[in-house]
Amino acid sequence: MGPFRLETITSRDVRDRLERLELPFNQYGMDPFGISKKHLGVFYSMLEVFYKTYFRVKCFGIDNVPERGGAMLVGNHSGGLPVDGGMVLASLFFARELPRHATGMVEKFAGNWPFVSEWFSRVGQLPGLPEHALRLLQDGRLLMVFPEGARGTGKLFKDRYRLVQFGTGFMRIALQTGAPIVPFAFIGGEEALPTVYHAKTLAKLVGAPYWPVPPYLVPFPLPLGCEIHYGKPMHFPGTGREPDEVIEGYVEQVKSVVELLVLRGCALHRQRADGTFAQEPKDSPSDDLADAPSTSEPTDSEP
Amino acid sequence: MKILITGINGAHARMVALRLRARGDEILGIDRRPWPDAPEGVHVFQTDVRKRPAADVFRQHRPDVVIHMATITHFTASAEERLRINLHGTRLVFEYCHEFGVKQAVFVGRHTIYGAAPDAPLYRTEEEPPLAVSTFPELADLVAADLFAAAALWRWPGLKTAVLRMVYMLGPTHRGTLASFLAGPRVPTILGFDPLYHFMHDEDGVEAIVRAVDHQLNGIYNVAGPPPVPLSTLARGTGRQPIPIPEPLFKYSAGRFGLPYLPPGAVAHIKHPIVVDATAFRRATNFEHKHDAHAVMVSFRES
Numbered sequence: 001m002g003p004f005r006l007e008t009i010t011s012r013d014v015r016d017r018l019e020r021l022e023l024p025f026n027q028y029g030m031d032p033f034g035i036s037k038k039h040l041g042v043f044y045s046m047l048e049v050f051y052k053t054y055f056r057v058k059c060f061g062i063d064n065v066p067e068r069g070g071a072m073l074v075g076n077h078s079g080g081l082p083v084d085g086g087m088v089l090a091s092l093f094f095a096r097e098l099p100r101h102a103t104g105m106v107e108k109f110a111g112n113w114p115f116v117s118e119w120f121s122r123v124g125q126l127p128g129l130p131e132h133a134l135r136l137l138q139d140g141r142l143l144m145v146f147p148e149g150a151r152g153t154g155k156l157f158k159d160r161y162r163l164v165q166f167g168t169g170f171m172r173i174a175l176q177t178g179a180p181i182v183p184f185a186f187i188g189g190e191e192a193l194p195t196v197y198h199a200k201t202l203a204k205l206v207g208a209p210y211w212p213v214p215p216y217l218v219p220f221p222l223p224l225g226c227e228i229h230y231g232k233p234m235h236f237p238g239t240g241r242e243p244d245e246v247i248e249g250y251v252e253q254v255k256s257v258v259e260l261l262v263l264r265g266c267a268l269h270r271q272r273a274d275g276t277f278a279q280e281p282k283d284s285p286s287d288d289l290a291d292a293p294s295t296s297e298p299t300d301s302e303p
Numbered sequence: 304m305k306i307l308i309t310g311i312n313g314a315h316a317r318m319v320a321l322r323l324r325a326r327g328d329e330i331l332g333i334d335r336r337p338w339p340d341a342p343e344g345v346h347v348f349q350t351d352v353r354k355r356p357a358a359d360v361f362r363q364h365r366p367d368v369v370i371h372m373a374t375i376t377h378f379t380a381s382a383e384e385r386l387r388i389n390l391h392g393t394r395l396v397f398e399y400c401h402e403f404g405v406k407q408a409v410f411v412g413r414h415t416i417y418g419a420a421p422d423a424p425l426y427r428t429e430e431e432p433p434l435a436v437s438t439f440p441e442l443a444d445l446v447a448a449d450l451f452a453a454a455a456l457w458r459w460p461g462l463k464t465a466v467l468r469m470v471y472m473l474g475p476t477h478r479g480t481l482a483s484f485l486a487g488p489r490v491p492t493i494l495g496f497d498p499l500y501h502f503m504h505d506e507d508g509v510e511a512i513v514r515a516v517d518h519q520l521n522g523i524y525n526v527a528g529p530p531p532v533p534l535s536t537l538a539r540g541t542g543r544q545p546i547p548i549p550e551p552l553f554k555y556s557a558g559r560f561g562l563p564y565l566p567p568g569a570v571a572h573i574k575h576p577i578v579v580d581a582t583a584f585r586r587a588t589n590f591e592h593k594h595d596a597h598a599v600m601v602s603f604r605e606s
Contacts (some may be wrong), residue, residue, distance in 0.1 A: 026530065026596070027595075027597055028530060028532055028536055028596070028597070030533070030536070031530075032528070032530040032531075033497045034531070034533070036427070036533075064304020082405070108421065108422040111421025111422055111575070112421045113495075114494060114496060114550070115495040115505055116494070116495075117421065117495070117496055117574075118495055118497045120501075121497075121498075121576075122497070122533075126425060127421065127422050129422070129424050131425075131426070132423035132424060132425060135425075135426060135478070163422060187384075
């Protein structure tokens with residue numbers, strides 16, 4: 001028996017899409033940020049199962065994400081584990097003909113975990129530092145940001161879909177690089193992994209900011225349907241050197257658009273749970289939702 | 304041009320000397336070790352940079368340019384010896400440069416002074432602080448030497464000072480920090496971590512130093528060649544076998560079982576990457592590396 005090769009657990013669809021991915025891989029299949037084509041193959045093959053079968057993710061408005069060039073995806077955290085991030089990455093990779101890879105801004109504690117640290121860096125999920133965000137956007141990459149941070153994933157079930165405070169660093173970087181902000185809402189994660197309690201001692205032991213405990217004790221998400229709603233890209237004028245009040249105002253605008261997308265997504269999610277889930281209605285740009293709408297038809301994933 | 308190279312008997316320093324000599328520069332060298340078959344036009348003074356005869360070389364020969372390469376990086380030398388040579392030697396060389404009318408001083412330093420940490424940015428710019436002073440305390444003497452050399456920029460503005468923070472040099476010479484790490488058939492890694500390693504070919508490194516002279520650089524510059532590759536790729540590419548060791552056992556394995564001796568601080572440098580952004584140097588000198596990562600590894604393996 002020959003040595004085990006990671007490529008053998010990469011699905012055919014993923015292999016085809018990896019070929020279309022516009023990343024500058026060298027002869028070792030590595031890009032300058034340490035992203036490995038081989039590892040991406042395994043990563044996306046695993047996400048594919050969760051995206052298409054386990055969570056049966058429906059993705060709306062994927063065309064709001066630019067096909068090329070730098071952009072910042074900004075959304076809500078949903079669920080006790082960063083399942084939302086994985087599914088957002090999967091939607092960018094699977095929901096369109098031209099796949100894109102986004103880099104998530106990961107909590108710093110993960111950098112010290114064996115294997116997690118290695119895999120995160122090989123699949124382009126880097127510590128959430130302003131230096132990384134700037135460099136990636138200047139390089140024309142997609143960035144996935146959850147401005148709620150660990151406060152967002154650490155939400156208890158009773159607070160589900162209630163956005164907590166947004167950090168403001170992302171806005172200064174968006175202004176500095178001129179990158180558009182694409183707001184999104186992730187719906188379903190809170191039900192898939194409802195956190196009813198935080199095991200503080202356990203969290204301290206592993207160096208994590210929290211340890212989610214669901215009613216069924218094992219912190220693993222349930223196979224419930226999820227949706228992702230992308231809103232229209234938002235552009236803000238400025239250089240990133242504006243006073244805090246200006247930046248906070250911009251951040252509030254993004255937050256309110258994400259809130260609207262979440263509200264709308266939750267309504268659709270309920271319909272899906274009731275079995276009355278219709279095709280996503282055409283955009284209904286009433287005044288209050290003018291900036292917020294997700295778009296047209298769902299782009300995946302249920303057969 | 305009259306160029307003085309300190310530590311001229313190092314493998315890379317000799318290459319610099321021969322390269323400059325071949326194009327017609329007059330070369331002086333200071334080293335404690337002899338260079339019996341030094342070619343014509345290369346005058347080696349066998350002394351210590353900290354001794355009076357070294358000052359006489361400056362006084363009598365009045366070099367136009369000094370390339371300071373008399374630093375110790377290997378850990379077989381005692382901490383006191385490293386401090387004496389690296390810090391006190393650097394201090395004296397720069398003082399002589401100022402006192403005896405040298406026009407340009409080039410300090411050949413290392414990128415490792417930036418230090419490796421889980422929450423450090425992937426690409427370090429010249430403005431980044433030298434974290435090695437805490438992450439790898441055994442490198443404190445090199446950090447101090449680098450900062451001392453850089454202080455000449457404001458202390459003596461008339462003396463053009465180039466501080467080069469060079470990535471590991473690797474290639475047919477089999478000399479340097481990384482070559483020592485890769486000397487045996489087995490290379491220790493930390494289980495669950497596979498950091499990016501940034502290195503360049505010996506000849507590209509020499510070319511970069513020569514360009515720093517030609518362009519009369521004045522400032523602090525990172526110097527790098529091809530994009531980095533993971534340590535596992537580097538080990539295999541150089542024909543070595545990576546041996547993943549659980550971190551708690553690492554200190555017991557260093558220097559045993561055919562693995563290289565490493566000080567405790569080295570663990571961070573085997574867990575996390577140190578990668579530099581060398582854009583400023585490329586812009587200032589039009590430097591382009593000639594050997595990609597594959598060529599560097601092959602040249603090391605096959606020589």
